[in-house]
Amino acid sequence: MKKSAVAEYGISKKEMKMGQGIFVITEQREGAFRKVSYEALSEGRRLADVKKCGLTAIIAGPGAEKMAPTLEKYGPDKVLVADDPLLTEYTTDAYTDVVAGAVKAQNPELVIIGASILGKDLSARLAARLDAGLAMDCVAIRVENSEFIFTRPMYGGKILSDVKIDGTPKMVAIRPNVFTISETPRSVVLEKITVSAGQARTNVVERKLESADKIELTEADIIVSGGRGTGGNFTHIEELSKILGAAVGASRTAVDEGWRRHSDQVGQTGKVVSPTLYIACGISGAIQHLAGMSTSKFIVAINKDPEAPIFQKADYGVVGDLFQVLPAIIDEVKKLK
Amino acid sequence: MDIVVLVKQVPDTESLIQIAGDGVSIKTDDLKWVINPYDEFAVEEALRIREAQGGTVTILSMGPAKTVEAIRTALAMGADKGIHINDPIAEGSDSLGISKLLAAVLKKIPFDLIIAGMRAVDGDNYQVASAVAEFLGIPQITQVTKQEITGKKIRLNQVVEGGVAVIEADLPVLFTAQRGLNEPRYASLPGIMKAKKKPLEIKTVGDLGVDAGQVGVKNRKVKIAALKLPPTRKSVMMIKGEDPAALAANLVHKLHEEAKVI
16 A cells, blocks of 8 residues: 555554454364364354455365365355375474464464364464464454454353454454354365474374263263262263263362362363253352353252252252252153153 | 473452452452462472472462462472562563563573463463463473473373373473372471572563563553453242152253253
8 A cells, every 4th residue: 555545544554464354273183173163164254244354264184175175064265274294193383383374374364263172272372473362262252343352251250351352363262162153155265285384392192082972071062060969979970961962070079089080070170161051960069160161051950958059050950869860850851862 | 300380379269259340350359369270280290390300490470469479389389499570560461471571581591391280260361381382482282181201301191182192292391280180289387487488589571671562451462341240140940849750850841842952
Protein backbone atom coordinates (compact mmCIF):
# COMPACT_ATOMS: atom_id res chain seq x y z
CA MET A 1 0.00 0.00 0.00
CA LYS A 2 1.21 3.50 -0.84
CA LYS A 3 2.10 5.88 1.93
CA SER A 4 -0.81 8.14 1.00
CA ALA A 5 -3.28 5.30 1.51
CA VAL A 6 -1.75 4.53 4.86
CA ALA A 7 -2.30 8.15 5.80
CA GLU A 8 -5.74 8.37 4.19
CA TYR A 9 -7.31 5.33 5.81
CA GLY A 10 -5.38 5.61 9.02
CA ILE A 11 -4.10 2.07 8.58
CA SER A 12 -0.83 1.62 10.41
CA LYS A 13 2.04 -0.27 8.82
CA LYS A 14 1.71 -2.70 11.69
CA GLU A 15 -1.85 -3.52 10.65
CA MET A 16 -0.76 -4.04 7.06
CA LYS A 17 1.53 -6.80 8.26
CA MET A 18 -1.23 -8.44 10.27
CA GLY A 19 -2.05 -11.96 9.28
CA GLN A 20 -5.24 -13.10 7.60
CA GLY A 21 -7.16 -16.33 7.55
CA ILE A 22 -7.53 -19.19 9.96
CA PHE A 23 -5.08 -22.05 10.32
CA VAL A 24 -5.96 -25.34 12.01
CA ILE A 25 -3.34 -27.78 13.28
CA THR A 26 -4.77 -31.32 13.17
CA GLU A 27 -3.56 -34.21 15.28
CA GLN A 28 -3.40 -37.79 14.13
CA ARG A 29 -2.10 -41.03 15.48
CA GLU A 30 -1.42 -43.95 13.21
CA GLY A 31 -3.65 -42.70 10.45
CA ALA A 32 -6.63 -41.64 12.59
CA PHE A 33 -7.45 -38.06 13.48
CA ARG A 34 -8.24 -37.15 17.06
CA LYS A 35 -11.86 -36.10 17.42
CA VAL A 36 -10.75 -32.68 18.63
CA SER A 37 -9.24 -32.07 15.18
CA TYR A 38 -12.75 -32.20 13.67
CA GLU A 39 -13.96 -29.90 16.44
CA ALA A 40 -11.14 -27.45 15.66
CA LEU A 41 -11.88 -27.52 11.92
CA SER A 42 -15.62 -27.08 12.39
CA GLU A 43 -15.03 -24.10 14.67
CA GLY A 44 -12.42 -22.78 12.22
CA ARG A 45 -15.00 -22.97 9.39
CA ARG A 46 -17.59 -21.15 11.49
CA LEU A 47 -15.13 -18.35 12.34
CA ALA A 48 -13.82 -18.14 8.76
CA ASP A 49 -17.40 -17.57 7.58
CA VAL A 50 -17.90 -14.84 10.18
CA LYS A 51 -14.60 -13.18 9.24
CA LYS A 52 -15.04 -13.93 5.51
CA CYS A 53 -11.56 -15.39 5.27
CA GLY A 54 -9.93 -18.65 4.23
CA LEU A 55 -9.44 -21.79 6.30
CA THR A 56 -6.25 -23.82 6.03
CA ALA A 57 -5.51 -27.09 7.82
CA ILE A 58 -2.21 -28.90 8.28
CA ILE A 59 -1.69 -32.65 8.65
CA ALA A 60 1.74 -33.82 9.68
CA GLY A 61 3.13 -37.33 9.69
CA PRO A 62 3.53 -40.31 7.38
CA GLY A 63 0.37 -40.99 5.41
CA ALA A 64 -0.80 -37.39 5.75
CA GLU A 65 -1.69 -37.18 2.09
CA LYS A 66 -3.91 -40.25 2.27
CA MET A 67 -5.70 -38.78 5.27
CA ALA A 68 -6.45 -35.43 3.66
CA PRO A 69 -9.80 -36.43 2.04
CA THR A 70 -11.20 -37.26 5.50
CA LEU A 71 -11.01 -33.56 6.34
CA GLU A 72 -12.98 -32.34 3.32
CA LYS A 73 -16.35 -32.56 4.99
CA TYR A 74 -15.31 -30.24 7.83
CA GLY A 75 -14.78 -27.36 5.46
CA PRO A 76 -11.14 -26.36 4.95
CA ASP A 77 -10.32 -24.43 1.76
CA LYS A 78 -6.78 -25.75 1.73
CA VAL A 79 -5.01 -28.68 3.34
CA LEU A 80 -1.25 -28.69 3.80
CA VAL A 81 0.36 -32.08 4.08
CA ALA A 82 3.77 -32.60 5.64
CA ASP A 83 4.34 -36.26 4.92
CA ASP A 84 7.74 -37.24 6.24
CA PRO A 85 9.26 -40.14 8.16
CA LEU A 86 10.85 -37.56 10.48
CA LEU A 87 7.35 -36.95 11.79
CA THR A 88 6.49 -40.61 12.49
CA GLU A 89 6.62 -40.13 16.24
CA TYR A 90 5.55 -36.87 17.79
CA THR A 91 8.54 -34.90 19.00
CA THR A 92 8.20 -31.31 20.14
CA ASP A 93 11.30 -30.30 18.17
CA ALA A 94 10.33 -31.68 14.75
CA TYR A 95 6.66 -30.75 14.96
CA THR A 96 7.41 -27.21 16.15
CA ASP A 97 9.87 -26.72 13.28
CA VAL A 98 7.42 -27.92 10.65
CA VAL A 99 4.31 -26.20 11.96
CA ALA A 100 6.12 -22.94 12.74
CA GLY A 101 7.45 -22.90 9.18
CA ALA A 102 3.97 -23.46 7.76
CA VAL A 103 2.35 -20.83 9.99
CA LYS A 104 4.98 -18.25 9.03
CA ALA A 105 4.45 -18.97 5.34
CA GLN A 106 0.64 -18.69 5.62
CA ASN A 107 0.70 -15.70 7.99
CA PRO A 108 -2.77 -16.41 9.45
CA GLU A 109 -4.64 -14.21 11.88
CA LEU A 110 -5.65 -17.15 14.06
CA VAL A 111 -4.16 -20.59 14.69
CA ILE A 112 -6.47 -23.22 16.22
CA ILE A 113 -5.25 -26.46 17.77
CA GLY A 114 -6.88 -29.09 19.99
CA ALA A 115 -5.79 -28.90 23.62
CA SER A 116 -4.97 -32.60 23.88
CA ILE A 117 -1.82 -33.51 25.79
CA LEU A 118 0.32 -33.25 22.67
CA GLY A 119 -1.64 -30.20 21.52
CA LYS A 120 -0.77 -28.44 24.76
CA ASP A 121 2.87 -29.44 24.41
CA LEU A 122 3.10 -28.24 20.81
CA SER A 123 1.04 -25.07 21.15
CA ALA A 124 3.02 -23.80 24.14
CA ARG A 125 6.33 -24.30 22.35
CA LEU A 126 4.98 -22.89 19.10
CA ALA A 127 3.60 -19.76 20.80
CA ALA A 128 7.03 -19.03 22.25
CA ARG A 129 8.70 -19.68 18.87
CA LEU A 130 6.26 -17.34 17.09
CA ASP A 131 6.10 -14.83 19.98
CA ALA A 132 2.33 -15.30 19.78
CA GLY A 133 -0.31 -14.91 22.45
CA LEU A 134 -1.96 -18.26 23.18
CA ALA A 135 -5.34 -18.75 24.85
CA MET A 136 -5.05 -22.27 26.30
CA ASP A 137 -7.89 -24.74 26.76
CA CYS A 138 -10.68 -22.47 25.47
CA VAL A 139 -14.33 -23.42 25.76
CA ALA A 140 -15.84 -20.71 23.52
CA ILE A 141 -14.75 -18.29 20.80
CA ARG A 142 -16.76 -15.32 19.56
CA VAL A 143 -16.17 -12.36 17.28
CA GLU A 144 -17.17 -8.88 18.47
CA ASN A 145 -16.44 -5.83 16.28
CA SER A 146 -14.31 -8.15 14.15
CA GLU A 147 -12.20 -8.96 17.21
CA PHE A 148 -11.78 -12.48 18.56
CA ILE A 149 -12.78 -13.05 22.16
CA PHE A 150 -11.74 -16.33 23.71
CA THR A 151 -13.38 -17.77 26.81
CA ARG A 152 -11.17 -19.97 28.94
CA PRO A 153 -11.54 -21.48 32.39
CA MET A 154 -9.06 -20.49 35.07
CA TYR A 155 -8.58 -21.78 38.62
CA GLY A 156 -9.70 -25.17 37.40
CA GLY A 157 -12.97 -23.81 36.07
CA LYS A 158 -13.99 -21.81 39.14
CA ILE A 159 -13.71 -18.69 36.96
CA LEU A 160 -14.22 -18.08 33.25
CA SER A 161 -11.98 -15.50 31.63
CA ASP A 162 -12.71 -13.62 28.40
CA VAL A 163 -9.39 -12.79 26.76
CA LYS A 164 -8.30 -10.87 23.69
CA ILE A 165 -4.96 -11.37 22.00
CA ASP A 166 -2.73 -8.60 20.65
CA GLY A 167 -0.86 -9.05 17.38
CA THR A 168 -0.90 -11.95 14.95
CA PRO A 169 -0.83 -14.83 14.74
CA LYS A 170 -3.21 -15.30 17.65
CA MET A 171 -3.27 -18.84 18.96
CA VAL A 172 -6.04 -20.79 20.62
CA ALA A 173 -6.02 -24.35 21.94
CA ILE A 174 -9.59 -25.65 22.29
CA ARG A 175 -10.69 -28.00 25.04
CA PRO A 176 -11.64 -31.42 23.63
CA ASN A 177 -15.32 -32.39 23.67
CA VAL A 178 -16.67 -28.83 23.95
CA PHE A 179 -16.97 -27.46 20.41
CA THR A 180 -19.57 -28.80 18.00
CA ILE A 181 -18.57 -30.84 14.99
CA SER A 182 -20.41 -29.73 11.85
CA GLU A 183 -20.08 -30.98 8.31
CA THR A 184 -19.79 -28.40 5.53
CA PRO A 185 -18.12 -30.25 2.67
CA ARG A 186 -16.29 -28.35 -0.04
CA SER A 187 -13.61 -29.05 -2.58
CA VAL A 188 -10.21 -28.74 -1.07
CA VAL A 189 -6.88 -27.62 -2.48
CA LEU A 190 -4.12 -29.97 -1.41
CA GLU A 191 -0.61 -28.62 -0.99
CA LYS A 192 2.43 -30.67 -0.08
CA ILE A 193 4.95 -28.87 2.01
CA THR A 194 8.59 -29.71 2.29
CA VAL A 195 9.62 -30.62 5.76
CA SER A 196 12.54 -28.78 7.21
CA ALA A 197 12.60 -30.35 10.63
CA GLY A 198 15.96 -30.26 12.31
CA GLN A 199 17.17 -33.29 14.19
CA ALA A 200 14.79 -33.94 17.07
CA ARG A 201 16.69 -33.96 20.34
CA THR A 202 14.23 -36.28 22.03
CA ASN A 203 13.81 -39.85 20.92
CA VAL A 204 10.62 -41.84 21.46
CA VAL A 205 11.90 -45.30 22.25
CA GLU A 206 8.63 -46.94 23.15
CA ARG A 207 4.89 -46.37 23.42
CA LYS A 208 3.02 -48.26 26.09
CA LEU A 209 -0.62 -47.90 25.25
CA GLU A 210 -3.44 -49.26 27.32
CA SER A 211 -5.99 -51.41 25.54
CA ALA A 212 -7.18 -49.60 22.44
CA ASP A 213 -10.83 -49.72 23.50
CA LYS A 214 -10.17 -47.79 26.71
CA ILE A 215 -11.90 -44.45 26.35
CA GLU A 216 -9.83 -41.40 27.16
CA LEU A 217 -11.45 -39.35 29.95
CA THR A 218 -11.06 -36.01 28.20
CA GLU A 219 -12.76 -37.34 25.06
CA ALA A 220 -15.47 -39.44 26.67
CA ASP A 221 -19.15 -38.68 26.10
CA ILE A 222 -20.09 -40.31 29.39
CA ILE A 223 -18.00 -40.65 32.54
CA VAL A 224 -18.88 -42.72 35.59
CA SER A 225 -16.75 -41.58 38.50
CA GLY A 226 -16.20 -42.96 41.98
CA GLY A 227 -14.98 -41.44 45.23
CA ARG A 228 -14.58 -42.18 48.89
CA GLY A 229 -18.05 -43.72 49.07
CA THR A 230 -16.93 -46.65 46.93
CA GLY A 231 -14.56 -47.79 49.65
CA GLY A 232 -12.32 -48.83 46.78
CA ASN A 233 -14.88 -51.13 45.16
CA PHE A 234 -15.31 -49.97 41.56
CA THR A 235 -16.98 -53.17 40.31
CA HIS A 236 -20.40 -51.62 39.71
CA ILE A 237 -18.90 -48.41 38.33
CA GLU A 238 -16.88 -50.40 35.82
CA GLU A 239 -19.87 -52.50 34.85
CA LEU A 240 -22.10 -49.46 34.32
CA SER A 241 -19.32 -47.77 32.30
CA LYS A 242 -19.05 -50.79 30.11
CA ILE A 243 -22.72 -50.89 29.17
CA LEU A 244 -22.83 -47.13 28.64
CA GLY A 245 -19.60 -47.04 26.62
CA ALA A 246 -18.28 -44.66 29.25
CA ALA A 247 -14.88 -43.92 30.77
CA VAL A 248 -14.18 -44.45 34.46
CA GLY A 249 -13.08 -41.46 36.52
CA ALA A 250 -12.08 -41.03 40.14
CA SER A 251 -11.90 -38.39 42.84
CA ARG A 252 -8.61 -37.39 44.43
CA THR A 253 -9.46 -39.48 47.50
CA ALA A 254 -9.89 -42.59 45.36
CA VAL A 255 -6.49 -41.96 43.77
CA ASP A 256 -4.73 -41.02 47.01
CA GLU A 257 -6.07 -44.23 48.58
CA GLY A 258 -4.49 -46.15 45.74
CA TRP A 259 -7.84 -47.47 44.46
CA ARG A 260 -7.41 -45.96 40.99
CA ARG A 261 -4.54 -44.77 38.83
CA HIS A 262 -3.47 -41.11 38.72
CA SER A 263 -4.56 -40.96 35.09
CA ASP A 264 -8.18 -41.54 36.20
CA GLN A 265 -8.31 -38.51 38.48
CA VAL A 266 -10.83 -35.80 37.67
CA GLY A 267 -10.37 -32.41 39.31
CA GLN A 268 -8.30 -29.28 39.56
CA THR A 269 -5.19 -31.37 40.18
CA GLY A 270 -6.27 -34.07 37.75
CA LYS A 271 -8.05 -34.07 34.42
CA VAL A 272 -10.57 -31.45 33.48
CA VAL A 273 -13.43 -33.14 31.64
CA SER A 274 -16.52 -32.02 29.72
CA PRO A 275 -18.61 -35.08 28.93
CA THR A 276 -22.28 -34.99 27.99
CA LEU A 277 -23.08 -37.02 31.10
CA TYR A 278 -21.06 -37.22 34.32
CA ILE A 279 -22.23 -39.69 36.95
CA ALA A 280 -20.58 -39.06 40.33
CA CYS A 281 -20.88 -42.04 42.66
CA GLY A 282 -19.94 -41.66 46.30
CA ILE A 283 -18.21 -38.35 45.61
CA SER A 284 -18.95 -35.64 48.18
CA GLY A 285 -18.03 -32.77 45.87
CA ALA A 286 -14.87 -31.07 47.15
CA ILE A 287 -14.26 -27.74 45.39
CA GLN A 288 -11.21 -29.13 43.66
CA HIS A 289 -13.20 -32.04 42.21
CA LEU A 290 -16.09 -29.84 41.08
CA ALA A 291 -13.55 -27.65 39.28
CA GLY A 292 -12.66 -30.58 37.05
CA MET A 293 -16.15 -31.59 35.92
CA SER A 294 -18.44 -28.58 36.24
CA THR A 295 -18.55 -28.00 32.47
CA SER A 296 -20.19 -31.40 31.94
CA LYS A 297 -23.55 -31.03 30.20
CA PHE A 298 -25.51 -33.20 32.64
CA ILE A 299 -24.35 -34.21 36.09
CA VAL A 300 -25.85 -37.03 38.12
CA ALA A 301 -24.89 -37.39 41.76
CA ILE A 302 -25.43 -40.57 43.74
CA ASN A 303 -24.60 -40.23 47.41
CA LYS A 304 -25.79 -41.54 50.77
CA ASP A 305 -25.50 -38.11 52.36
CA PRO A 306 -28.34 -35.78 51.28
CA GLU A 307 -26.22 -32.82 52.46
CA ALA A 308 -23.24 -33.66 50.18
CA PRO A 309 -22.14 -30.51 48.29
CA ILE A 310 -22.11 -32.47 45.01
CA PHE A 311 -25.93 -32.18 44.91
CA GLN A 312 -25.66 -28.40 44.51
CA LYS A 313 -23.78 -28.90 41.24
CA ALA A 314 -25.85 -31.77 39.92
CA ASP A 315 -28.82 -31.83 37.54
CA TYR A 316 -30.17 -35.07 38.96
CA GLY A 317 -29.58 -36.29 42.48
CA VAL A 318 -30.11 -39.72 43.98
CA VAL A 319 -29.83 -40.16 47.73
CA GLY A 320 -28.99 -43.77 48.33
CA ASP A 321 -26.39 -46.46 48.83
CA LEU A 322 -24.45 -46.76 45.59
CA PHE A 323 -23.99 -50.48 46.15
CA GLN A 324 -27.76 -50.86 45.90
CA VAL A 325 -28.56 -48.08 43.44
CA LEU A 326 -25.86 -48.85 40.85
CA PRO A 327 -26.86 -52.50 40.27
CA ALA A 328 -30.47 -51.33 39.87
CA ILE A 329 -29.35 -48.66 37.36
CA ILE A 330 -27.38 -51.29 35.47
CA ASP A 331 -30.54 -53.42 35.21
CA GLU A 332 -32.55 -50.44 33.96
CA VAL A 333 -29.97 -49.45 31.36
CA LYS A 334 -29.83 -53.03 30.11
CA LYS A 335 -33.59 -52.82 29.47
CA LEU A 336 -32.95 -49.87 27.12
CA LYS A 337 -30.40 -51.69 25.02
CA MET B 1 24.07 -32.22 38.75
CA ASP B 2 22.78 -28.65 38.97
CA ILE B 3 18.99 -28.65 38.95
CA VAL B 4 16.72 -25.62 38.78
CA VAL B 5 13.06 -25.96 39.75
CA LEU B 6 10.52 -23.40 38.53
CA VAL B 7 7.99 -22.70 41.26
CA LYS B 8 4.83 -20.61 41.37
CA GLN B 9 2.81 -19.55 44.36
CA VAL B 10 -0.93 -20.10 43.80
CA PRO B 11 -4.17 -20.04 45.81
CA ASP B 12 -4.85 -23.34 47.57
CA THR B 13 -7.10 -25.53 45.41
CA GLU B 14 -9.73 -25.69 48.17
CA SER B 15 -10.10 -21.88 47.99
CA LEU B 16 -13.27 -20.19 46.91
CA ILE B 17 -12.26 -17.82 44.11
CA GLN B 18 -14.15 -14.50 43.87
CA ILE B 19 -13.96 -11.80 41.24
CA ALA B 20 -12.65 -8.41 42.41
CA GLY B 21 -14.43 -5.11 41.81
CA ASP B 22 -12.37 -4.30 38.70
CA GLY B 23 -13.87 -7.33 36.95
CA VAL B 24 -10.52 -8.53 35.62
CA SER B 25 -8.78 -9.85 38.74
CA ILE B 26 -9.66 -11.95 41.76
CA LYS B 27 -10.06 -11.04 45.44
CA THR B 28 -6.87 -12.04 47.17
CA ASP B 29 -7.47 -10.94 50.78
CA ASP B 30 -8.76 -14.19 52.22
CA LEU B 31 -6.82 -16.64 50.09
CA LYS B 32 -4.43 -19.20 51.44
CA TRP B 33 -1.33 -19.30 49.23
CA VAL B 34 0.65 -22.46 48.60
CA ILE B 35 3.26 -23.86 46.23
CA ASN B 36 1.54 -24.96 43.02
CA PRO B 37 0.84 -28.68 43.67
CA TYR B 38 2.56 -29.79 40.45
CA ASP B 39 5.64 -27.76 41.41
CA GLU B 40 5.83 -29.75 44.65
CA PHE B 41 6.31 -32.89 42.56
CA ALA B 42 9.06 -31.02 40.68
CA VAL B 43 10.84 -29.99 43.90
CA GLU B 44 10.58 -33.51 45.31
CA GLU B 45 12.01 -35.08 42.15
CA ALA B 46 14.91 -32.60 42.10
CA LEU B 47 15.73 -33.46 45.72
CA ARG B 48 15.69 -37.19 44.97
CA ILE B 49 18.03 -36.72 42.00
CA ARG B 50 20.42 -34.63 44.12
CA GLU B 51 20.30 -37.21 46.91
CA ALA B 52 21.28 -39.92 44.44
CA GLN B 53 23.80 -38.00 42.36
CA GLY B 54 24.94 -34.98 44.35
CA GLY B 55 24.74 -31.41 43.10
CA THR B 56 22.50 -28.47 43.86
CA VAL B 57 18.81 -27.65 43.71
CA THR B 58 17.92 -24.02 43.03
CA ILE B 59 14.36 -22.72 43.31
CA LEU B 60 13.43 -20.01 40.79
CA SER B 61 10.19 -18.11 41.18
CA MET B 62 8.62 -14.87 40.08
CA GLY B 63 5.98 -12.93 41.97
CA PRO B 64 5.32 -10.28 44.59
CA ALA B 65 6.96 -10.20 48.04
CA LYS B 66 4.77 -12.97 49.50
CA THR B 67 6.18 -15.40 46.90
CA VAL B 68 9.12 -15.76 49.25
CA GLU B 69 6.94 -18.05 51.41
CA ALA B 70 6.68 -20.57 48.57
CA ILE B 71 10.44 -20.39 47.97
CA ARG B 72 11.14 -20.86 51.70
CA THR B 73 8.82 -23.88 51.76
CA ALA B 74 10.81 -25.47 48.94
CA LEU B 75 14.05 -24.63 50.75
CA ALA B 76 12.61 -26.22 53.89
CA MET B 77 11.90 -29.38 51.87
CA GLY B 78 15.63 -29.41 51.19
CA ALA B 79 16.48 -27.20 48.20
CA ASP B 80 19.77 -25.30 48.47
CA LYS B 81 19.04 -21.77 47.35
CA GLY B 82 16.37 -19.53 45.94
CA ILE B 83 16.15 -16.86 43.27
CA HIS B 84 13.15 -14.56 43.43
CA ILE B 85 12.24 -12.19 40.59
CA ASN B 86 10.35 -9.48 42.43
CA ASP B 87 9.70 -6.27 40.54
CA PRO B 88 6.47 -4.25 40.35
CA ILE B 89 7.24 -3.63 36.65
CA ALA B 90 6.91 -7.36 35.98
CA GLU B 91 3.67 -7.86 37.89
CA GLY B 92 0.76 -9.03 35.76
CA SER B 93 2.99 -10.36 32.95
CA ASP B 94 1.47 -13.08 30.78
CA SER B 95 3.08 -16.46 30.14
CA LEU B 96 5.45 -15.10 27.50
CA GLY B 97 6.58 -12.20 29.72
CA ILE B 98 7.16 -14.47 32.73
CA SER B 99 9.05 -16.98 30.58
CA LYS B 100 11.36 -14.29 29.22
CA LEU B 101 12.26 -13.23 32.76
CA LEU B 102 12.81 -16.79 34.00
CA ALA B 103 14.91 -17.59 30.91
CA ALA B 104 17.01 -14.46 31.50
CA VAL B 105 17.94 -15.75 34.97
CA LEU B 106 18.68 -19.22 33.64
CA LYS B 107 20.97 -17.88 30.92
CA LYS B 108 23.27 -16.61 33.65
CA ILE B 109 23.49 -19.69 35.86
CA PRO B 110 24.74 -23.22 35.19
CA PHE B 111 22.19 -26.03 35.00
CA ASP B 112 21.96 -29.63 33.78
CA LEU B 113 18.25 -30.04 34.32
CA ILE B 114 15.20 -27.83 34.77
CA ILE B 115 12.01 -29.21 36.31
CA ALA B 116 8.65 -27.43 36.53
CA GLY B 117 5.07 -28.37 37.32
CA MET B 118 3.10 -29.38 34.23
CA ARG B 119 0.74 -26.47 34.84
CA ALA B 120 -0.04 -23.88 37.47
CA VAL B 121 -3.49 -24.45 38.93
CA ASP B 122 -4.37 -20.73 38.95
CA GLY B 123 -3.93 -19.59 35.34
CA ASP B 124 -4.11 -23.15 33.90
CA ASN B 125 -1.98 -21.94 30.97
CA TYR B 126 0.41 -24.91 30.56
CA GLN B 127 2.80 -22.51 28.86
CA VAL B 128 5.63 -21.11 30.96
CA ALA B 129 7.81 -24.22 31.14
CA SER B 130 7.68 -24.86 27.38
CA ALA B 131 8.37 -21.21 26.61
CA VAL B 132 11.36 -21.19 28.97
CA ALA B 133 12.75 -24.27 27.20
CA GLU B 134 12.24 -22.54 23.85
CA PHE B 135 13.96 -19.35 24.97
CA LEU B 136 16.90 -21.39 26.29
CA GLY B 137 16.99 -23.56 23.17
CA ILE B 138 16.76 -26.84 25.09
CA PRO B 139 14.37 -29.81 24.62
CA GLN B 140 11.19 -30.11 26.66
CA ILE B 141 9.35 -33.20 27.81
CA THR B 142 5.99 -32.35 29.36
CA GLN B 143 3.76 -34.34 31.73
CA VAL B 144 6.38 -36.74 33.04
CA THR B 145 5.54 -39.49 35.55
CA LYS B 146 8.95 -41.15 35.78
CA GLN B 147 12.57 -40.26 35.05
CA GLU B 148 15.92 -41.97 35.23
CA ILE B 149 19.28 -40.32 34.68
CA THR B 150 22.34 -42.30 33.62
CA GLY B 151 25.41 -40.16 33.05
CA LYS B 152 24.39 -37.43 30.64
CA LYS B 153 21.29 -39.25 29.43
CA ILE B 154 17.76 -39.01 30.76
CA ARG B 155 14.93 -41.45 30.12
CA LEU B 156 11.41 -40.33 30.88
CA ASN B 157 7.84 -41.58 30.85
CA GLN B 158 5.56 -38.98 29.30
CA VAL B 159 1.81 -39.27 29.68
CA VAL B 160 0.04 -39.34 26.32
CA GLU B 161 -3.63 -39.98 25.60
CA GLY B 162 -4.23 -43.65 26.24
CA GLY B 163 -0.85 -44.49 27.72
CA VAL B 164 2.78 -43.54 28.13
CA ALA B 165 5.61 -42.66 25.74
CA VAL B 166 9.12 -43.54 26.82
CA ILE B 167 11.49 -40.80 25.74
CA GLU B 168 15.27 -40.46 25.80
CA ALA B 169 17.32 -37.31 25.52
CA ASP B 170 20.70 -35.88 26.38
CA LEU B 171 20.94 -33.37 29.21
CA PRO B 172 20.29 -30.51 29.58
CA VAL B 173 16.51 -30.76 29.21
CA LEU B 174 13.46 -29.26 30.84
CA PHE B 175 10.71 -31.59 31.94
CA THR B 176 7.38 -30.95 33.64
CA ALA B 177 6.00 -33.00 36.50
CA GLN B 178 2.65 -34.76 36.26
CA ARG B 179 0.81 -36.34 39.18
CA GLY B 180 2.21 -39.82 39.75
CA LEU B 181 5.87 -38.77 39.56
CA ASN B 182 6.36 -39.03 43.34
CA GLU B 183 4.86 -38.23 46.73
CA PRO B 184 6.31 -34.91 47.88
CA ARG B 185 7.84 -34.87 51.36
CA TYR B 186 6.74 -32.48 54.07
CA ALA B 187 9.16 -29.87 55.31
CA SER B 188 10.59 -31.01 58.65
CA LEU B 189 10.99 -28.64 61.59
CA PRO B 190 14.82 -28.66 61.31
CA GLY B 191 14.33 -28.14 57.56
CA ILE B 192 12.21 -25.07 58.25
CA MET B 193 14.86 -23.70 60.64
CA LYS B 194 17.66 -24.30 58.14
CA ALA B 195 15.67 -22.76 55.30
CA LYS B 196 15.77 -19.39 57.03
CA LYS B 197 19.55 -19.26 56.60
CA LYS B 198 19.70 -20.50 53.01
CA PRO B 199 20.70 -17.97 50.33
CA LEU B 200 17.90 -16.17 48.54
CA GLU B 201 18.67 -13.68 45.79
CA ILE B 202 16.21 -11.03 44.67
CA LYS B 203 16.29 -9.95 41.02
CA THR B 204 14.64 -7.04 39.26
CA VAL B 205 13.80 -6.66 35.58
CA GLY B 206 16.75 -4.25 35.31
CA ASP B 207 19.15 -6.81 36.82
CA LEU B 208 18.15 -9.32 34.16
CA GLY B 209 18.59 -7.01 31.20
CA VAL B 210 15.08 -7.78 29.93
CA ASP B 211 13.36 -4.99 27.99
CA ALA B 212 10.66 -3.54 30.25
CA GLY B 213 8.47 -3.26 27.13
CA GLN B 214 8.18 -7.07 27.07
CA VAL B 215 6.82 -7.56 30.57
CA GLY B 216 4.14 -6.36 32.94
CA VAL B 217 0.41 -6.09 32.67
CA LYS B 218 0.55 -3.42 29.93
CA ASN B 219 2.59 -5.62 27.63
CA ARG B 220 0.50 -8.74 27.86
CA LYS B 221 -0.32 -10.26 24.51
CA VAL B 222 -3.16 -12.20 26.12
CA LYS B 223 -5.30 -9.49 27.69
CA ILE B 224 -8.03 -10.31 30.18
CA ALA B 225 -11.18 -8.44 29.11
CA ALA B 226 -13.52 -9.78 31.77
CA LEU B 227 -13.77 -12.48 34.40
CA LYS B 228 -17.08 -14.13 35.07
CA LEU B 229 -18.45 -16.96 37.14
CA PRO B 230 -19.39 -20.15 35.31
CA PRO B 231 -23.11 -20.33 34.49
CA THR B 232 -25.09 -21.73 37.40
CA ARG B 233 -27.08 -24.87 36.89
CA LYS B 234 -30.78 -25.10 37.37
CA SER B 235 -31.33 -26.42 40.86
CA VAL B 236 -30.94 -30.13 41.22
CA MET B 237 -33.87 -32.43 40.62
CA MET B 238 -33.87 -35.02 43.38
CA ILE B 239 -35.03 -38.38 42.07
CA LYS B 240 -37.80 -39.95 44.10
CA GLY B 241 -38.35 -43.63 44.71
CA GLU B 242 -39.30 -46.01 47.49
CA ASP B 243 -36.38 -48.35 47.00
CA PRO B 244 -33.18 -48.59 44.93
CA ALA B 245 -35.06 -50.20 42.03
CA ALA B 246 -37.58 -47.35 41.87
CA LEU B 247 -34.84 -44.71 42.21
CA ALA B 248 -32.89 -46.35 39.40
CA ALA B 249 -35.95 -46.66 37.14
CA ASN B 250 -36.87 -43.01 37.66
CA LEU B 251 -33.30 -41.79 37.09
CA VAL B 252 -32.78 -43.82 33.93
CA HIS B 253 -36.17 -42.65 32.65
CA LYS B 254 -35.12 -38.99 33.14
CA LEU B 255 -31.74 -39.54 31.47
CA HIS B 256 -33.32 -41.34 28.56
CA GLU B 257 -36.48 -39.30 27.98
CA GLU B 258 -35.73 -35.85 29.36
CA ALA B 259 -31.96 -35.31 29.04
CA LYS B 260 -31.72 -37.81 26.16
CA VAL B 261 -28.15 -38.65 27.09
CA ILE B 262 -28.40 -42.43 27.32
